[in-house]
Amino acid sequence: MRHLYSRLIYFCLLFSTCEVIYAQPAYDLTKLKMEKQGRGLVAIRENDSTVNLSWRFLSSDPANLSFNVYRNGEKINDTPVRNATFFKDTHAPEKKLNYELRIINSTRQKNNQIVAWYVLEKNAPHGYLNIPLNIPSDGITPSGQNYSYHANDASVGDVDGDGEYEVILKWDPSNAHDNAHDGYTGNVYIDCYKLNGKQLWRIDLGKNIRAGAHYTQFMVFDLDGDNKAELVMKTGDGTIDGTSRVIGDPEADYRNDKGRILSGPEYLTVFEGKTGKALQTIDYIPARGNPESWGDAKGNRSDRFLAAVAYLYGEYPSVVMCRGYYTRTVLAAFDWRNGELTNRWVFDSDTPGNEAYAGQGNHNLRVGDVDGDGRDEIIYGSCAIDDNGTGLYSTGMGHGDAMHLTAFDPSSKKLQVWDCHENKRDGSSFRDAATGEVIFQVKSNTDVGRALAADIDPNVRGVEMWSLASVGIRNMKGEVVNPSIQGISVNMACWWDGDLSRELLNGTQISKYNPVTGVADRIFNCDDCVRNNGTKSTPVLAADIVGDWREEVILRTKDNRNLRIYISPHETRYRFHTFMQDPVYRINVATQNVAYNQPTQTGLYFGSDLEKIFHDNVIETSSDKITLQTAMPYDSYRWSNGKTTPAITIRKEELQSVNPTKMELEVTYRGCLLKDTVTINFLNQ
Ligand SMILES: [Ca+2]
Ligand SMILES: [Ca+2]
Ligand SMILES: [Ca+2]
Ligand SMILES: [Ca+2]
Numbered sequence: 001m002r003h004l005y006s007r008l009i010y011f012c013l014l015f016s017t018c019e020v021i022y023a024q025p026a027y028d029l030t031k032l033k034m035e036k037q038g039r040g041l042v043a044i045r046e047n048d049s050t051v052n053l054s055w056r057f058l059s060s061d062p063a064n065l066s067f068n069v070y071r072n073g074e075k076i077n078d079t080p081v082r083n084a085t086f087f088k089d090t091h092a093p094e095k096k097l098n099y100e101l102r103i104i105n106s107t108r109q110k111n112n113q114i115v116a117w118y119v120l121e122k123n124a125p126h127g128y129l130n131i132p133l134n135i136p137s138d139g140i141t142p143s144g145q146n147y148s149y150h151a152n153d154a155s156v157g158d159v160d161g162d163g164e165y166e167v168i169l170k171w172d173p174s175n176a177h178d179n180a181h182d183g184y185t186g187n188v189y190i191d192c193y194k195l196n197g198k199q200l201w202r203i204d205l206g207k208n209i210r211a212g213a214h215y216t217q218f219m220v221f222d223l224d225g226d227n228k229a230e231l232v233m234k235t236g237d238g239t240i241d242g243t244s245r246v247i248g249d250p251e252a253d254y255r256n257d258k259g260r261i262l263s264g265p266e267y268l269t270v271f272e273g274k275t276g277k278a279l280q281t282i283d284y285i286p287a288r289g290n291p292e293s294w295g296d297a298k299g300n301r302s303d304r305f306l307a308a309v310a311y312l313y314g315e316y317p318s319v320v321m322c323r324g325y326y327t328r329t330v331l332a333a334f335d336w337r338n339g340e341l342t343n344r345w346v347f348d349s350d351t352p353g354n355e356a357y358a359g360q361g362n363h364n365l366r367v368g369d370v371d372g373d374g375r376d377e378i379i380y381g382s383c384a385i386d387d388n389g390t391g392l393y394s395t396g397m398g399h400g401d402a403m404h405l406t407a408f409d410p411s412s413k414k415l416q417v418w419d420c421h422e423n424k425r426d427g428s429s430f431r432d433a434a435t436g437e438v439i440f441q442v443k444s445n446t447d448v449g450r451a452l453a454a455d456i457d458p459n460v461r462g463v464e465m466w467s468l469a470s471v472g473i474r475n476m477k478g479e480v481v482n483p484s485i486q487g488i489s490v491n492m493a494c495w496w497d498g499d500l501s502r503e504l505l506n507g508t509q510i511s512k513y514n515p516v517t518g519v520a521d522r523i524f525n526c527d528d529c530v531r532n533n534g535t536k537s538t539p540v541l542a543a544d545i546v547g548d549w550r551e552e553v554i555l556r557t558k559d560n561r562n563l564r565i566y567i568s569p570h571e572t573r574y575r576f577h578t579f580m581q582d583p584v585y586r587i588n589v590a591t592q593n594v595a596y597n598q599p600t601q602t603g604l605y606f607g608s609d610l611e612k613i614f615h616d617n618v619i620e621t622s623s624d625k626i627t628l629q630t631a632m633p634y635d636s637y638r639w640s641n642g643k644t645t646p647a648i649t650i651r652k653e654e655l656q657s658v659n660p661t662k663m664e665l666e667v668t669y670r671g672c673l674l675k676d677t678v679t680i681n682f683l684n685q
Contacts, residue, residue: 024372024415024434025603027583029059033225033316034586037578038163039116040546043089043099045124046569051092054547054567055101055116057085057671059577062107070100080104085548085575086498096122128564129546131197135560136171141184141259147175149186151556151563152532153593154541157220157229159192159200159273165545166200166273167193167554167563168220168231170593176211177259179300184259185211190218190231192242192276195546195565201242201276208236208254210261210303213533214363217307217594219319220273221587223336229273230336232319234284234305236266242276262291262299268321270336280341286323286330286348295327309590310367310376311583312387318344320378325361325399331378331385345389356394357383362419363596366405368584368603370415370433376587379405379417379433393436397426402490404453405433405584406601408463408476410609410632415584416476418465420451428467430478440478444469450490452599454502455607456513456520457481463607466490487519492599494542494551495579497523498572500608505542505599507531508555529555529564538597543589549576551600577671605632610669613676620660620681624652628678634667652682 040056053069066080069087081087089099101116103109136149152172156165173186188211192200209216218233237248247269254264266284271277294302306322312333322331333344349358362381370377375387381403383394397419404418408430415433427444428451431437451467462476468490472483482488489506496503496510503523504511508531510524531537540554540563550568557564579585584603592598615631629647630637639648640663648663655661660681667674 024413025369025584026372026374027311027369028314028374031315032311032583033222034581034583035158035222035229036161036163036227037580039101040164040578041099041101041116041118042129042546042567043097043118043120044128044567044569045092045120045126047126048094049090049092051089051097051099051120052567052569053087053089053099053101053118054550055085056548056578057575059581059671061671062105063668063671063673064105066104068102068104068112070102072098083575084572086572088571094122096120125564127569128566129195131167131193131195131563131565133169133193133556133561133563134191134199134202136189139173139186141175141186142255143184143259145175145184147173147186149173149189150560151540153538153597154554154563155218155220155590155593156541156543156545157222157231157273158227159229161226161228164195166229167195167541168218168273169193169540169563170216170218173211176213178212179214179303182258182260182298184255187211188216190233190276192273193563200274203242203271203276204240206236206238206240208238208252208261208264209234210259213595214304217305219307219309219590221309221317221319221590223270223309223317223319224338225316230279231271231273231276232334232336233269233271233307234266234321235269235278235281236261237264239267239269239278241269241271241278245278247278247281258298260299262288262297268334268341270341279339282341285321285332285343285346293328294324301326301328306361306363306365306380306594307591308365308367308378308594309587310378310387311369312344312375314374317587322361322365322380325359325363325381327359329357329359329361329380331380331389333389347385347389347391354391356396357385357391359398360394360396362400362403364403364594364598365591366403366417366598366601367587367591368405368415368433370405372434376583377433379403382419382421384433384436392434395429395431395436395438397421397429398423400451401449401596402451402467402598404451404465404598404601406453406463407603407605408453408465410462410605410607413604413633415603418451418453418467420448420467420469422447422449428470430465430474430476440474442467442470442474442478452490452493452504453601454493454504454599455609456501456504457515458501458608459515461609463605482518484518488513489520491537492539492542492597494553494599496550496553496568496570498550498568498570498574500574500606500610502607505539505553507537508539510553524566526555526564526566528557530558532556533597536596541589541592543592543600544579544585548572549574549578551579574672576669604670610672611674611676613665613667613674614678617677618679618681620683622683624682624684626650626680628663628680630665630667634669634674636668638666640664650680655682
């Protein structure tokens with residue numbers, strides 16, 4: 001039993017050290033301009049008699065806030081709803097239903113005040129919200145090829161300031177191309193729909209923007225803090241905004257006979273989210289220059305675009321437009337304030353001293369305050385660019401297709417990166433996001449095209465990670481915890497079924513890892529829907545869009561006539577603040593549409609270890625005092641002796657009750673109340 005005590009001392013020492021050094025991300029949330037969120041109440045019919053109600057818990061809500069739910073004027077909950085922001089109405093008649101959400105224990109509003117309502121129509125679909133789509137007309141290319149349209153990636157933003165998201169959807173033509181391939185493409189369109197299905201506008205990017213995964217990266221975010229999201233993307237001559245106004249020369253056609261666009265002006269446009277109106281258009285930075293200077297003459301390298309949003313100075317978000325990652329790499333940051341775009345900085349790997357940053361980027365990127373100064377860095381594949389536009393580090397492991405930035409270790413707030421590499425040398429790597437220091441690496445002589453990180457096994461501490469060449473599932477120390485990933489997808493992930501573990505999302509299916517069998521079992525599938533982006537098998541979007549903290553999955557129907565926003569029907573024991581109030585997560589949603597889509601990740605540890613408040617629940621000691629401390633940092637602490645500090649010291653002589661004695665602790669984490677007890681036994685009586 002002595003080893004338990006020494007282990008406790010060890011953890012105490014570890015923690016007192018960790019808390020000083022590891023403090024990232026360190027956003028000042030009182031200064032950070034984040035969107036204002038509404039209650040996000042939805043009522044989704046599950047079957048003939050059941051309707052699921054789900055709504056947001058917000059960081060501005062008091063901890064003891066609880067809710068009453070009313071159907072057609074009648075209260076339908078027996079006791080106030082407090083442990084979840086989800087309620088299953090199991091006696092819901094099949095007719096038009098008016099649901100109301102009322103609050104109890106609010107400090108700012110009167111008890112039983114209606115804070116949200118939702119009208120559920122009689123013929124509402126089962127399991128999802130439906131958005132009927134306005135499919136663009138078929139077309140024909142200059143070479144005589146016919147093409148049609150399918151719904152592709154989407155983003156969300158509150159474009160009209162009512163506290164609820166709208167969906168901004170990209171339409172791809174059937175002849176969209178990767179940069180590696182020649183051919184004309186149809187025009188790309190961007191639509192905006194309200195969640196009730198109303199289309200607000202359409203932008204036609206015109207013939208001078210080529211269609212394909214690597215061209216149009218659309219950033220939807222409230223950049224100027226007026227609580228209305230803007231849309232920023234690359235445009236060209238002939239782009240038609242949401243109010244039918246043409247940008248640039250409507251007659252210009254820069255397509256060559258291979259359908260590529262390697263000449264002519266390129267623009268960056270900020271659009272008003274509510275109307276799709278072009279607010280300002282400037283010349284695109286980074287400029288194309290001579291395409292050959294990027295490594296080839298056909299635009300395979302010069303026309304590789306990425307984009308991001310980042311809090312570069314700890315207050316308003318900036319938008320970052322990027323060009324190139326196979327060779328030359330350029331990132332340009334812009335602020336949108338008072339109706340004007342200003343270029344904050346440009347990072348160019350061609351600038352002397354930046355050579356190590358060429359050829360390091362992925363087909364996607366991640367953003368977060370990795371070095372703890374409250375300002376975001378851009379994790380650009382194997383390198384990172386600091387908030388001020390200078391290089392932070394480069395590992396030299398080069399390009400890859402998938403990458404994950406999150407807090408893997410519950411014990412610290414430190415962000416780490418799980419990345420896979422194409423160079424048939426570096427395989428998969430796990431690194432410190434702030435320094436690039438490699439924590440472990442699984443080398444491989446193959447092009448490793450897939451990697452995923454998700455806390456799927458509650459028996460393994462921290463977030464698990466695997467790739468197509470990781471030789472199984474690894475824990476955060478690099479140890480193999482399951483030697484096979486057969487039957488376990490390496491793609492997207494979502495929080496779906498209501499427990500703290502993450503589920504796997506692949507194509508139109510959600511599956512759940514079973515730690516006993518070591519494989520994942522399917523728990524959701526939509527037969528009427530299809531996956532996006534070919535072999536990438538991604539949804540239109542997966543994110544916490546409405547309802548409680550669980551993530552919604554947007555899929556398109558096979559006929560492209562509808563988007564379906566699937567909402568979890570599972571009850572949950574937990575309520576957390578919406579993930580969208582975590583800046584790292586929120587930006588992940590904004591960048592999900594970029595090139596090869598990646599799942600959301602949080603900027604903090606989130607998973608099954610949240611409930612393991614103590615490393616050991618029974619502590620025996622031969623000393624006459626003991627210091628109790630939690631296994632991970634929480635937001636608040638309340639011990640059964642009234643103390644509210646993270647650590648407390650108990651002296652044998654202070655004990656009122658018999659020895660051994662039990663201490664209880666209540667903690668909160670993102671609004672969720674969790675409890676645990678620890679039994680202390682002083683051996684020297
Ligand atoms: Ca809205
Ligand atoms: Ca705005
Ligand atoms: Ca930082
Ligand atoms: Ca949700």
